[in-house]
Amino acid sequence: MTTNLPLSAHASLQKLNTFGIAAQARWLLILTENAQLQTLRQDAALSALPRLILGGGSNLVLSDQLDALVIHVCLTGRKLLAEDDNFFYVQAAAGENWHAFVQWTLAHGWGGLENLSLIPGTVGAAPIQNIGAYGAEMQDYFHSLQAFDFETGNIVTLDKADCQFAYRDSVFKHAYRDRMLILKVSFALPRQWQPKLDYADLAARLQQQGIVPTPQAVSTAVIAIRQSKLPDPAEIGNAGSFFKNPVVSAAQRAVLLQTYPRLVSYAQPSGGFKLAAGWLIEQCGWKGRSLGRAGVYEKQALVLVNRGGATGAEVRTLAQAVQADVLQKFGVQLDIEPVFF
Structure with a gap:
């Protein structure tokens, strides 16, 4: 085993993933310079392990025990x-x-x-x-x-x-x-900046405040919208938007509109329509509900949260239950954004 690398054995990853799952890694490497990767590559035992590259841990659902080498990327500049x-x-x-x-x-x-x-x-x-x-x-x-x-x-x-x-x-x-x-x-x-205000809530917020769009003004508005809808991982564990917004054909959207006239959808350049996954989940009654110690956020059904002590397995079980209900009700398959490891 290479000893001149900043390695920790049986390391806790709870503070390194925004879901707050109490996972443990067989080995954790804090990567601060490129040269460490060459040293790592020369270590046969470490190189043979499954490898997880970890950044902010914000798009990740971890198992309790990871028989793996976790590389926490801390390169700066x-x-x-x-x-x-x-x-x-x-x-x-x-x-x-x-x-x-x-x-x-x-x-x-x-x-x-x-x-x-x-x-x-x-x-x-x-x-x-x-x-x-x-x-x-x-x-x-x-x-x-x-x-x-x-x-x-x-x-x-x-x-x-x-x-x-x-x-x-x-x-x-x-x-x-x-x-x-x-x-x-x-x-x-x-250099020739143009605002992107296609998102209705963003355009409305700037218009209501009478603000001439500038990059900083748009950023401020985006921050306010996100804070009003999405939970702070420092307060309640989550991985942000958990499901991708599904894209369906124009024909499938037309069929759905006959039964669900309030269906939220957005036209795509491909000719299809992107559906709001959060709306689909909410219509299935999942908003604010929990399954074990994992739940669906009260303010935004697109977000799954850790109610306290949730395991990766509990998060997966909840996600699969949500997927099954949406598929049964709408005939639409929701794909998961975060990576399970």
Whole structure:
């Protein structure tokens, strides 16, 4: 076993996941510099273990006991790389807090990421999930990233096409899930900024307050909306939005509207319609309900919460029960956003 790495055996992960699950890892590595990854790769015993790359732990549901190596990414640093007539190019290390990074860009006058304010987690996790909110997605401003390839031991640069971004999805959830560890992410933020106000609540809040949209004003509005609807993980354990908003065909939406005229849906460029998963869950009577020590949040049915002492298994059981009821009532399959490990 490599002794010159900051390793902890049988380490508690309870404070490292926003659901607050009292999980324990066989080994925990605090990653603070790239060189540690080469050292790790040379250790046959550690390299043979299942590997979990952990950022802010905000999109994760853990088992009680993880017979695995957990790598907690704590790489830091952020800077302006370059600028041209069209963009400001900024970069942040994977361990940087996402919201703090967004606020840093806004403080420098670089708009673009404001709709993604207050999303929990780290910069390195953002491309994995292709995080999105209030009409914007990370891929809209993504430029490139650097990642460590455990298979070759090389640091590689990947552009947008390489990452295969989709709705809450990327290549890092599939082919590169256990192979790549993201080190740094770069963004291209537009000089000619235009607000994204497609989300009705966001546009209404700015209009009601008579505020001329600026990047900072949009960010402030987004923060207020999120705080009014979503629980603070510091107060009640959760992983944010637990289910993806499902996309159905126009024909299926038309059939559903005949029975449910108040169905909440949004037209998509593909011709399909995105349904509001929270609305579907609420119609099934799950809002505010609990199953064991896990429950559905009272203010937003899209969010599952830890009522106190919930295990990963209890969260999974609740999620499956919600999925089953939505499928039975609407004929719509809800997909889960967080990763179970």
